[in-house]
Amino acid sequence: MKFAETYNEYERRYMAGSRNIKVTGNINKNTFIRRNLKTFLKRIYYNLLISPLWKIKNLIHYSGEYDLFNSIALETTTYCNLRCKFCPNSIYERGLLKNRKLMDIKLFKKIIKELSYLNYNGSILLHFYGEPLTDKRLPELVKYIKTKIPEAKIKINTNGFLLTPKLYKQLLNKGVDSFFITQYGDIMPENIKMLLSSLPKEHKIIYRQLNNDTGLSNRGGEIKVSKCVDYEKPVCTYPTASLCIDYDGNIVLCCNDYHSSIKLGNVRNEKLLDIWRKPHYQKLRKEISKGIYTLPICQKCVGLASSKKDEGVKV
Numbered sequence: 001m002k003f004a005e006t007y008n009e010y011e012r013r014y015m016a017g018s019r020n021i022k023v024t025g026n027i028n029k030n031t032f033i034r035r036n037l038k039t040f041l042k043r044i045y046y047n048l049l050i051s052p053l054w055k056i057k058n059l060i061h062y063s064g065e066y067d068l069f070n071s072i073a074l075e076t077t078t079y080c081n082l083r084c085k086f087c088p089n090s091i092y093e094r095g096l097l098k099n100r101k102l103m104d105i106k107l108f109k110k111i112i113k114e115l116s117y118l119n120y121n122g123s124i125l126l127h128f129y130g131e132p133l134t135d136k137r138l139p140e141l142v143k144y145i146k147t148k149i150p151e152a153k154i155k156i157n158t159n160g161f162l163l164t165p166k167l168y169k170q171l172l173n174k175g176v177d178s179f180f181i182t183q184y185g186d187i188m189p190e191n192i193k194m195l196l197s198s199l200p201k202e203h204k205i206i207y208r209q210l211n212n213d214t215g216l217s218n219r220g221g222e223i224k225v226s227k228c229v230d231y232e233k234p235v236c237t238y239p240t241a242s243l244c245i246d247y248d249g250n251i252v253l254c255c256n257d258y259h260s261s262i263k264l265g266n267v268r269n270e271k272l273l274d275i276w277r278k279p280h281y282q283k284l285r286k287e288i289s290k291g292i293y294t295l296p297i298c299q300k301c302v303g304l305a306s307s308k309k310d311e312g313v314k315v
């Protein structure tokens with residue numbers, strides 16, 4: 001294919017469907033070449049290095065089971081105390097206190113037990129679109145995980161507003177391995193300032209601040225963002241690398257599936273591994289990791305189709 005044709009195709013795929021999402025400004029010949037080279041190198045890096053290494057690691061650890069996620073997100077609560085404008089919680093009412101749903105403790109324990117039978121040693125993130133620190137059960141949930149699966153790495157992704165030095169220590173003692181705090185906006189919350197200043201040199205907090213230059217996800221086409229990080233993703237590894245379970249036990253496509261629109265199964269009445277091994281789920285993972293996006297949510301996510309914003313949703 002000639003450069004002009006390829007370029008037009010590129011423009012159609014990555015620009016035409018994104019009228020409300022500025023990707024990174026004007027695409028010129030150099031940008032086109034640079035991006036394609038980046039994509040090519042990323043594919044090589046992922047397919048020839050990361051993916052085989054990951055499979056070998058799984059083969060050894062899980063006695064022959066090479067196709068397995070290395071991260072799992074559990075939505076213990078749907079409630080979030082913020083309404084960030086780049087998050088679907090700012091549009092929909094799902095994250096409001098009045099609509100709060102907590103993951104049933106029996107369901108939570110069933111999931112953790114199944115992971116322990118697997119001898120799971122990947123990451124466990126206790127969030128989806130809720131703020132984990134609003135869930136008063138959190139210390140006990142963490143303790144339960146650590147007791148059942150000591151090798152798993154428990155990670156808390158949080159906006160940090162509710163994290164006090166006392167809670168930080170409590171969660172650490174129960175078994176949290178790391179905290180990932182994201183600051184939204186220019187001003188660091190007072191409690192975070194206090195917390196950070198009270199910490200010893202060696203601590204378990206990773207802190208990041210989002211600003212206008214930060215690439216953001218359009219959350220499966222739900223959000224208008226000025227720099228969309230997913231558009232630059234040549235290979236989406238979310239479904240291959242991670243498992244996302246909503247408060248109700250649904251295994252959903254990925255962390256961008258805010259509405260749990262693609263349900264692959266429900267852990268309430270099915271075994272986690274049986275769901276993971278379903279042929280259509282396997283096929284979907286394979287396709288997505290090769291850059292074949294058949295689902296509308298993926299097409300919006302990577303810029304192949306118009307985002308919800310184009311259909312009139314106000315941000």
Ligand code: SF4
Pocket residue numbers: 080081082083084086087088089090128129130131159
């Ligand atoms: S980005 Fe995080 S903190 Fe902000 S509304 Fe969404 S879930 Fe809450």
Ligand code: SF4
Pocket residue numbers: 220230236237238239253254255256257288293297298299301302
């Ligand atoms: S491309 Fe699809 S699977 Fe990948 S992050 Fe986007 S919505 Fe999720």
